[in-house]
Amino acid sequence: MERGKNLQKELKDNKVVYSYHGVASNALLRKATINDTLNGITSPKATTLISIVEAMEFTMTDFGKEFDSISYDEIKKFMNENS
Template sequence: MNTEETIYKIKIILSLKKLLENGKKLQKEIKGNKIVYSYHGVASSALLRKATINDTLNGHTSPKAVTLISIVEGMGFTMTDFSKEFDHISESEIEIYLNDHK
């Protein structure tokens, strides 16, 4: 995998993790929210295997577009929400991720 692909993969992972964390914060504030912000909950909402969510969020695989959209929507967010997170990932966040996952 070349450097550009690696950076995109990391940005996808970090963006999804930020959405998951944002969802957990929202869940505490909204009563009656049906989405559970855990790997299992997202998998259930997205109609994907928990292993797919796990592999994607832990960087073992890069999701296809359809899988990425399913995960984002399964968390109750839009692709616009995802793209905002993606666009705001800094180089320092990428470096920290790389150092933590050597």
């Protein structure tokens, strides 16, 4: 949690944008792992996902709420745009 205070982030359009480098550094993971996970290229192991969520200063409860709010249409749109 202490590392999270130093996370590189900025505010764009009233949303917090995290640098992949900052997340990777705080999660103790490779930047490529962060990139592949956040862009839906790979499915992370649970431990990797937890590390990323915590590095971004969120809880797993926060993550679960966001995950549960994703609609089927949003998934379909993402799959069409990234296939």
